[in-house]
Amino acid sequence: MPGLALLTLRARKGGFAGTFVALLLAAAVLSACGILLESGIRAGSAPERYAAADVVVTGRQEVELTLKDLDGSTVEEARPLTERVPLKASVAGRIALVDGVRTVIVDRGAAVRLATGDGRPVTGRHGAAPEAHTWSGARLGDFRLSAGHAPRTAxxxxxxxxxxxxxxxxxxDEVLLETASAPRSFELAGLVSPAGGRAPRLPVAFVSDAAMDRLGPVVHAVGVLADPGTPAARAADDIREALDDSTLAVHTGEGRGRAEFLDVTVSGSNLVVLAAAVGGNVLLIAVLVLFGTASLSVRHRRRELALLRAIGTTPGQIRRLVAIEAAVTGLAAGVLGCPLGLLLVHLLRDRFAGHGIVPPDFGLVVGPLPFLGAVLVTVPTALAAVLAASLRVSRIRPTEALGDTAPESRGPGRRRVVTGGVLLVLAAGVFVTGAARDTDFFTLVGLANSLVLLLVIAVAVLGPLVARAAVGLLGPLVGRTGVTGYLAAANTRADALRLAGAIVPLVLAVSFAATVVFAQTTGLRESADQLRSGLVADHVITAPNGVSPELASEVRDLAGVRSATGLVRSQVVGVGTLLGAQEAVSLGAQGVDPRALGEVLDLGTREGDLTALSASTVAVSTTTASWLGLGVGDTARLTLGDGTPFRGRVVAVYERGFGFADVTLDHDLLLAHTTRRADESVLVRSGGPSGGRAGAAVSGLPEALAAVAADHPGAVLRDGLAVDEQLTEQRANAWVNYLVVGLVIAYTGITVVNTLAMGTAARRREFALLRLSGTARRQVAAMMWKESAVVVVAGVGVGTLLSLFPLALVSLAVSGSPWPAVPGLGYLAIAGGTAVLAVAGTMVPTHVLLGIRPVEAIGSKE
Structure with missing residues (x-):
């Protein structure tokens, strides 16, 4: 059998081309996702400020949560923290008592904003603001003084x-340094460079210990220099044992870089989730597509396989033959697809960096595991698809094979009908459950994701029935368009399986793309509407790297200002319930001055009183309330961005969470638990506290605000709200989903062309017979155009219909209305793109076949 399988592969290269291309693309995408996944897990960067330390101790940048599963058992889940977890200074004393520790150095730091003497912001290569650290902590790194002298004074x-x-x-030169207070003037005493003279990854400033005391520092890490001859690993083990604290992390080697660069660690965690989502979706699509491609390939060989049965080949031998062919094809496609995956992953990394998902200099970890995993996935997938497709053919009786071959089934078998029916019933149950008004947001979104998968799989299983229904509706219309239309309608009625093989990939592409894309447009529409309705401030002061919290106090003192608040953003971690199981979730959080709520922000209070917000209370959005099971008066149990547990009474539930944040906290409370200790912006409402109408224009106020902003480096004044800027993060998240859609459409699009080209190429004898019976070339081409029209209308129509149900659930979850936001141009791009691919997949091979002389084509082999 191996020899026969290899001979078949050499003799029928074209017949295996479709399966090979589908497997090649799957291997490329899966290997790229594997590299992203491994890079996220092992995310790191070479240490710079900690390069000279043998061991670095930091706070653990994740929170460990105990969750209940569906069966009542408990599971542990770690959730990354987005803000730097501070250390207690007392940790250094405990470390100093450990044997083998020679020197302990405390690294204190503060996020700062620097500017030149004339007010120009001082930033790094990618616009990042510097961090200030104590000069005494410089001993932990490989920085060397290259000009001037060390800081000697405050x-x-x-x-x-x-x-x-x-x-x-x-x-x-003069340098202005700003933290939580007004900018202070410093003298640039010297310059440092990492060893080797290379540019540091992030900008860094060093100040004296006395100066740091005034900047409100936190302990970032404790660095350890071990005794000569003491291995770093052994010192780390001894320190870990002495501390015996699960909230602390002990780093050596490359781990020191992860301890130093928080942005890399957080991005790595996000990348793991992203790569798993993209890879999972593509794998699911690949399985569905490959089963269809393999089925079509085996059907085209039914005469050959029937002949083998006629000469005594057993069904088991037939299955071994196609299995060997599939294994060889899958192995070759997997090996050749991996280099394509390496090219793809670099393109993806650049796109991720451009949208702020990972740092611009995020390094990829390229090892053998992703490539091995891609091959190990493609080969079994190819085997399963081909074996499933060959079951019926391998059971053909030899007596049937001696005839013109066994008659081909005109529809799905009973098992497929039953399976498809069960899937449709499940899909209907999911939709009815989701449409219930008491279903919470996250459950609705989960149900919508499940619904689209159930519907797509059901259509794939019931493909011939879908094709028959489409022909029943479209056939009579096409049949009235002349002789070529009559032939096209007759062809579509005669072979439901072939037609289903052409329609199902189109349904898959359109339904999946429409669901993902229009779910994002629906969410963005609702967010933009809530922002426009909820932000009632007249002026906004903002800066790329944040503004000093003192700025809001300065603005409040101006004449003509009715209310002002700094707006600080972060993330918190909570525990919610999805379909009966607990899940940890990261929630967007905003901190505002409670006195300004209702004046500059109208969050749309549904119940409770937002003005009761304080350092011990919290307000949550309606979606968060349903997700966490909270109501007014309940106690919210959250973990702040730096790992600090927070317990606060819920004082209000508001509706405009999509436009603003899931959780609203007291400004000073949230600010104290962020890394930058800076406001994102200052929101200002004009109108005097007495006598003046709130929101009324006040003469001279814009000029006064601009003058105050000018005293803070990088701060600029804007009138009203720039919605596009506020939606930047949401647009970046939407872009990630667009990426998933792009990969799926590219994959299914090429497969659509593949499938249709294979189906068309198998009809060369049919075309030749039509030509020999007097049919003109243009008539054959016209017939195929009309067949393509049936395929396109059926595929796009069914795909659009399937997407409406999950989109209705998404829209209900987001806005309470079942009508999603479907931009006309977006829908035309999806429908038109798949239509062009379908027509190209049919008409290009048609014109190639029509270029062959009919006499030669009629006598060609299959």
Missing amino acids: GELVLDRDTAARSGLRPG
Whole structure:
């Protein structure tokens, strides 16, 4: 059998081309997702400030939660924290008592914003603001003083050479440094560079210990220099044992880089989720597509396989033959697809960086495991698809094979009908459950995701019945368009299986793409509407790297200002319930001055009183309330971004969570638990507290606000709300889903062309017979155009219909209305793109076949 299988592969290269291309693309995408997944797990960067330390101790950048599963058992889940977890200074004393520890150095730091003496912001290569650290902590890194001198007084600082050069700074120049208070003037005392003179990954400033005391520092890490001869790994084990604290993390080697660069660690966690989602979706689509492609390939060989049965080949031998062919095809496609995956992953990384999902210099980890995994997935998938498709053919009786071959089934078997019926019943149950008004947001979204999968799989199983229904509706219309229309209608009626093989990939592409894309447009529409309705401030002051919390206080003191608040954003972690099982979820959080609620922000209170917000209370959106099972008066149990547990009474539930945040906390409370200790913006409402109408224009106020903003480096004044800027993060998240759609459409699109081209190429004898009986070439082409029209209308129509049900659930979850936001151009792009691919897959091989002389084509082999 192996020899026969290899001979068949060599003799029928075209017949295996469709399956090979589908497997090649699957291997490329899966290997790319595997690289992203491994890169996310092992995310890191070479240490710089901690390069000289043998061991680095930090707070653990994740929270461990105990959750209840469906069966009542408990599971542990770790959730990443987006803000830096501070250390207690007492940790250093405990570490100093450990044997083998020579020196303990405490690294204190503060997020700062720097500017030149004339107010120009000082940032790094990618616009990042520097962090300030104590000069005594510089011993932990590989920075070397390359110009000037170390900071000796509280008014001096040292900056890395690359950042200084970008801003045109030299030793002796004035530098403005801003944290939570007004900018202070420093003298640039010197410049430092990492060993080797390379540019640091992030900008860094060093100040004296006395200066750091005034900046409100936190302990970022404790660095350890071990005794000579003591291995770093052994010192780390001893320190870990001595501390015996699950909230602390002990790092050596590459782990020191993860401890230093928080953005890489957080991005890595996000990338793991993203890669798993993309890979899972593509794998599901690949399985559905490959089963259809393999089925079509085996059907085209039914005469050959029937002949083998006629000469005594057993069904088991037939299955072994196609299994070997599939294994060889899958192995070759898997091996050749991996280099394509390497190219694809670099393109994806660049796109992710462009949308802020990962840092611009995020490094990829390229190892053998993703490639091995891609091959191990493609080969079994190919085997399963081909074996499932060959079951019926391998059972053909030899007596039937001696005839013109066994008659082909005109529809699905009983098992497929039953399976498809069960799937449709389940889909109907899911939709009815989701349409119930008391279903919470996250359950609705989960049900919508499940619904689209159930419907797509059901259509794939019931493909011939769907094809028959489409022909029943479209056939009479096509049949009235002349002789070529009559032939096209007759062809579509005669072979439901072939037609189903052409329609199902189109249904898959359209339904999946429409569901994902229009779910995002629906969410963005609702967010934009809530932002426009809820933000009633007249002026907004903002800056790329945040503004000082003191700015809001300065603005409140201006004449003509009725209300003002700083707006700080972060994330918190909560525990919700989805379909009976607990799940950890990261929630967007905003901190505002409670006195400004209702004045600059109208969150749309549904119940409770937002003005009761304080340092011990919390307000939540309606979606968060349903997800966490909270109501007014309940106690919310959350974990703040730096790992601090928070227990607060819910004082209000509001409706505009999509436009603003899932959770609203007291401004000062949330600010104290962020890394930057800065406001994202300051929201201002004009109109005097007495006598003036709120929101009324006040003469001279814009000029006064602009003057205050000018005293804070990088701060700018805007009138009203820039909705596009507020939706930047949501648009980035939407782009990720568009990426998934793009990969799926690209994959299914090529497969659509593949499938239709294979089906058309198998009809060369039919075309030749038509030509020999007097049919003109243009008539054959016209017939195929009309067949393509049936396929396109059926595929796009059924795909659109399937997407309406999950989109209705998504819209109910987001806005309470069953009508999703479907931009006309977006729908035309999806429908038109799949239509063009379908027509190309049919007409290109048709014109190629029509170029062959009929006499030669009629005598060709299958």
